[in-house]
Amino acid sequence: MEQLGGYRLVALLGEGGMGRVHLGRAASGRLVAVKTVHEHLAADPRFRERFRREAAAARSVAGPFTAAVLDADPAAVRPWLATEFCTGPTLTGAVSALGPLASGELAALGAALAEAIAAVHAAGLVHRDLKPSNIVVTRDGPMVIDFGIARTSAEESLTDSGEIVGSPGFIAPELLTGAGEPGPAVDVFALGSLLAYAATGRPPFGTGAVHQVLYRTMHGSADLDGLEEIPGAREGSTGWRDLLGSCLSQEPGDRPTVTEVLTACAAWTEGDPWWEREAVAGLIRRREDEVAALVANAPETTAAGPTEPAGPRNRADPRNPPVESADEQGGDSADEQGGESRTPDTTVVSHSPGTTAAPGAGADTVASRGTSRRRFLRWGGAALAGGSAIGGVAWLTSLTGRDGEDDGPKSPPSYTLGRALWTRDIGEATPVRHGDALYLTGADGLIRLDARTGTVGWTYPVEDITDIVPGRELVQVLRVTDLLSSEIVALDAATGVEKWGTGDLRHNPRRPLELRRPDAAADGDSAAFSVSADLVCLVTYTSYATQWARRTGGNRPWRAYGFDPRTGDPLWFHQGGEAEVVGLHQAGGRIAVASARDSFADGTEEGEPLAVLRVADGTLEREIPGGSRYVEAHPGSRGVRCYATGGRLRSVDLATRRTRWSRALSEEETDAGITPTAVAGLVHTATYDTLKALDAETGRTRWSLKDIGSPTDRGSPVVSGGLVYGPGRAPEGEETTDGRPTWGVHARNAATGALVWAAETGDVESVVVGAGGEGATGSGLVHVSADGTLSTYAAPEPI
Template identity: 90%
Template sequence: MEQLGGYRLVALLGEGGMGRVHLGRAASGRLVAVKTVHEHLAADPQFRERFRREAAAARSVAGPFTAAVLDADPAAVRPWLATEFCTGPTLTGAVSALGPLASGELAALGAALAEAIAAVHAAGLVHRDLKPSNIVVTRDGPMVIDFGIARTSAEESLTDSGEIVGSPGFIAPELLTGAGEPGPAVDVFALGALLAYAGTGRPPFGTGAVHQVLYRTMHGSADLDGLEEVPGAREGATGWRDLLGSCLSQEPGDRPTVAEVLTACAAWTDGDPWWEREAVAGLIRRREDEVAALVANAPGKTAAGPTDPAADPAADPAADVSDDEPGGEPAHDTRAPGTTVVGRSPATTVAPGAGADTVVSRGASRRRFLRWGGVALAGGSAIGAVAWLASLTGRDGEDDGPNSPPSYTLGRALWTRDIGKASPFRHGDALYLAGADGLIRLDARTGTVGWIYPAEDITDVVPGRQLIHVLRVTGLFSSEIVALDAETGVEKWSTGEVRHNPRRPLELRRPDAPADGDRAEFSVSADLLCLVTHTRYATMWERRTGGNRPWRAYGYDPRTGDPLWFHQGGESEVVGLHQAGGRIAVASARSSLSDESEEGEPLAVLRVADGTVEREIPGGSRYLEAHPGSRGARCYATGGRLRSVDLATRRTRWSRALSEEQTDATITPTAAAGLVHSATYDTLRALDAETGRTRWSLKDIGWPVDRGSPTVSGGLVYGLGRAPEGEETANGRPDWGVHARNAATGALVWAAETGDAESVVVGAGGEGADNSGLVHVSADGTLSTYTAPEPS
């Protein structure tokens, strides 16, 4: 194994314009990132001197959220530098997987990054390239990497080469004009852009061609729509829009100092740090497992267990071949056969091409890896490409052999209560029951009743941290939203019936004016509560009796219920609403969208600010979330195919056909740890979110198609399956109970005998409480709550 400066180079992590980054190990066993310089740069004496000077300066950076430089040798034949090894997703990956940060979460991130930048500035450096991909989220917090290290001479001069230091969308205007030496204000600008990205899920100066982004940076204004307000802030008080807007000022002197940003963010933090919450912690654990696998499978390591599938009687290279892969390729790469894990749980097929034949280095558990001391790496973003993720078992300790039954334990039953026909749903620590008699809030862990809101005609509920918004639709063609205090259930305000809304045109407020439809939908964001009334259009009878009424949209302030605007749409039924990026999309239909055709009604995109139509997307109602305000990707199961769609461009990223047995498949809309999960009533699959390829597949476990897509939470995917012992059921359906399985591998973690469930609700947990992993199962009017077994 190659050595450099006393470090053993374990694996190549990545390569860039300056050199290569290797995973290395010190003599003490500590894992480090070793960066080596390309030969043509090493031959430049000026570059070597700059490398020496900046490496020495960077070693003086001392901050809790910076990846420390440990050692360097600028005089070596191949100059190198060693830094801490930060294990975790990049901020880009975390936001893509989990969505924009709430106000308190954003404040914790901002305070940590401001501390890191202050440490860089205290060492006499300016980062100059602060961006989401240069932030690694670790169990100890966000770590800033690559600060001011070895800029080439070409990077120093805009006028000499036409190149600039920084990344489009995060680079300060003065760096684009070359006006003076870059100072600390350029990092404040980048910090503002980075926090705007984390709070909205999109870059503040948009995306597209580089010259377009740079032009908007120089001449446009930052897009800060969608930022969550600071809880408890007085009207007119400074909030996120003011703080980040000032950070993104064109003039450096108009920007706040790093200390001022730190003070503001520290005052707005709320609860535990963002990176300690389970959703983020799950992503970090995944990266730790990947690094453990990378170390264990490095040259010189021997995998424990069979690597020849012919020696494994459980291997089944022909499994799951009925699915079409993108581009017409078969589901399995014939270069490597699959590996099937069998035992008391249903068989799991791990797709080859995911490194399945090297699975078996199971001793490389995350716990053992942490004992090795590898808890930190600049360059941790490269770890996300490790292909062995699908082969990890999620189990600590040594494997019992290829044919031994995987162990599992039964979940613990916590409480049971009769709920009749009420529908359960979770939000934070609370479990809500919405039924004909009103809305009930329960403590999710104990089942204790918190409060009861007795009201009829409740058709929808959107819970929040402070307010619960309840939609009531009466039989008199009128609708209203009622806001309840989340802690007490006391009514705070009501919008009143829409027919009395003062924003309606005068001709619609007359007694003889056409009434609104007898159905309604609503959507809530930090900026807008939107209520849409409509009439069913699915059948000719409904169209005639409904009078071909148009849909009507009402905008309200979500904090006070004050009416803001009114808009009247076309004659059609509304099938969905979606808010993102300062827009609200309204999907409509004159017939069912569940048919096999690709045609659909137009998608109307309204501006949140005033309700005016920004644009109509022909046939866009089939993909409700794909509109100009959205970013990222989303998966759909329509027209006999599974698709991943780029929401900003509406382009299909990948598509795979479903067999006749799978046409009722559902799919998780967004990725978790790089995977999406698809299910029919008797099959559960994990697909690579980037390519759509099968990573693993389970038979005799699924999710009834009328109960939504699989639920993924805390690194587990939940489904209904047979008894883990494999016993047949009387009706042939996998309805023994709930399985909690490792989302990355399909390995059974725990199970509970619940019977054929009508609904399964999984909680992600609330702030400051240990309510994650609770599973609420509704069957025959009874709600039962289970949780994972006690750790042994």
């Protein structure tokens, strides 16, 4: 195995225009990222001097949220730099996978990053390339990486004339004009842009060609639509919009200091840090598993770390803790790796000792080769970072994944058999989970249950409830009666008491006077609604499900009503065209209304127009021809989403509406559902009896399994905590079936398909995995509706 500067190079992680990045291991066993410079650049004395100065300056940065530069040799034949190895997704990957951050989460991120920037500035440096891909979210918090272009003012003479340093959309205007010496304010600008991206899911200066983004940075204004106001913010301030708007000021002197940003963010934090919450922690664990597997499979090395020498912990380097024994760590003992369960509500079922583990079955398999996952990560410490100044680091999934079809594992070595904590007859009621509460909507009205115990909290005994949106303080309830009357009622989440209601829409003061007359045309017989922090939108329409419904409905237009989510006060009214509404979506200060004039045209490619309204006043911003097929793809929306429509699976960039990949569905897959967003680089599709994992970037099949499918026709698989859930056959039963599996529910490793957990429930109608909301104590539960009975289980350990 190749050695460089005392580091064994375990694997090549990535290569770019300036060099390569390797996963390395020190003699002590510590993992590092070793960055090497290309030979043609190393031959340039000026480049070597710049490399030497930057490495020396970066080694002086010391902060809890910065990746440390550990060692460097600019004089080597192949100059190299060793940095702390940070495990986790980049901020780009986390936001793409989980969506924009809520206010309290954003504040925690902002405070950590401001502290990191303060550490950079304290060393006399300016980072100058702060961006989402240079932030790695680890279990210890967000880590700022890549000091390859950070400089002191004394080093500016070594910068090529006319060179623009930074990334479009995050570069301060003064770096583009070269006006004056770049100071700490350029990092404040980048921080403001980065936090705006994390809060909205879109860059504040848009996307597109580089010159267009740079032009908007210089001459346009930042897109801050959708930012939350902060209750209790200083007088005259609206919170995030004011803070980030000032960070993005054209003039450096108009921006706040890093300390001021840190103070504001620290005051707005709520609850546990964002990176400690389950959704983010699951992504981090996935990256940790990949690093452990990569090292375990590396040639001429082993996953086992060296024995920790006796003596006290080196307090000078808190990021490199010693290995602890299994007992000191709480134990990676046998019962955590397939032995007897420690909890009374689960049973681990083991196959014969001779059973071979499925390929890539996860961290426990890696651990058996020489060290436990936890021991490995305690020793290896930190991890996989995104792009760097001397070459982007590729995700380990792309390095270790396989193209082409994989039949997936058939006989996992062990799985956990779930036992119900409680059950309840619910008939045809629909369960919805939020925080510690489980809501049932059915013929008896709305019932709130304690998710952990099944105890009834309150009942709202009304008929005609068609949809609910639960929140931390209010539960929004939509009712549509047989009298062409639709209304929203807001209930107190704790007590079930009505707080406000929209009332009879015919008397809505925002409707035009001609529509408030007694003889005015009524609203349609159906309704949909959406809820955000800024708006509750109710849309009424005529159902076009059948020709009879269309004729008797009189081809009524759809109508949209906006209400204040806190008080229910009417805000605006908008009347659309004569069509059925088939989708509603709010994002980025807009609300998209997808319509269809003929439900039988679902197989066509063009679809109906998508109307995009402004959340602020309900005015029509634009109409996208043929856009109704992808209701989430509209101005203000960002990210990537997958669809199963028109006989194809598609991955669509929501900002550009561009199809990233598309694949035809076979005749057996016509009822397929697909997870809308990627988790750990994969999306999953399910039919009545088949589950597949697809590469999110290419659409290629990674693995495919029979005997596990979708809870409902065209339903999407349920993915949570690195596991994918669906109805399956008895684990010891036959491998294939001619019909939909009806034994119970399976939880499979989302990355490999290996069986992790199973419960016998009967014919599964729905699966709800309770990750819990902010402050929830009833997380870690699986609620399965089957044959009219709701059963609740302790969820398997996330992967």
